[in-house]
Amino acid sequence: MHKSRLACFVIDCQVDDIEPGTNFWAGALGYPAGDADEKYAVLDATPTGPKMLVQKVEHPSRIHLDIETDNKEAEVQRLEKLGAKVVKVMERWVVMEAPTGHRFCVVNPQRPDFHTASDVNVWD
Numbered sequence: 328m329h330k331s332r333l334a335c336f337v338i339d340c341q342v343d344d345i346e347p348g349t350n351f352w353a354g355a356l357g358y359p360a361g362d363a364d365e366k367y368a369v370l371d372a373t374p375t376g377p378k379m380l381v382q383k384v385e386h387p388s389r390i391h392l393d394i395e396t397d398n399k400e401a402e403v404q405r406l407e408k409l410g411a412k413v414v415k416v417m418e419r420w421v422v423m424e425a426p427t428g429h430r431f432c433v434v435n436p437q438r439p440d441f442h443t444a445s446d447v448n449v450w451d
Contacts, residue, residue: 328450328451329397329398329402329450330396330398330441330449330450331395331396331397331402331433331447331450332444332446332448333392333393333394333395334393334394334395334434334436334437334438335377335378335379335392335434336377336379336380336390336391336393337381337382337391337393337432338352338379338380338381338382338388338390339382339386339388339389339390339391340381340382340383340384341384341385341386341388342383342388345363345366345382345383346363348381348383349363349368349370349381352381353370356370356372358370358372359371365383366382367380367381368381369381375440375444378437378438380393391429391430391431391432392431392432393420393431393432393434393437394431394432394433394434395434395435395436395437395438395441396433396434396435396436397435397436397441397442399420399421399433402433402450403421403423406423406433409426410425411423411424411425414430419434419435420432420433420434420435
């Protein structure tokens, strides 16, 4: 048995400086910009909803989802049975591709209430 849920919407920005992209998305979505470094910026979304993250990348700009889980191996296997495929295994996450061509990541728990929240899916 393991748990998973939507952790984060990640706005991938192919830019030299993440700050203008962060400012745009913060203004567009009405979420104040929070913690940031050279590669990542958090947008302070609702405390109980998925996180919003702006990320500096080298590939074309796009938006992807992060699915958080307490068992990455089991979650990857569950998603493969649904038709997803592994694209790349990283040290802290797994990049996958849905049958529709959309990329997403399977990550360790990101939101602080993961282990106590009622909106977490429990899988056999």
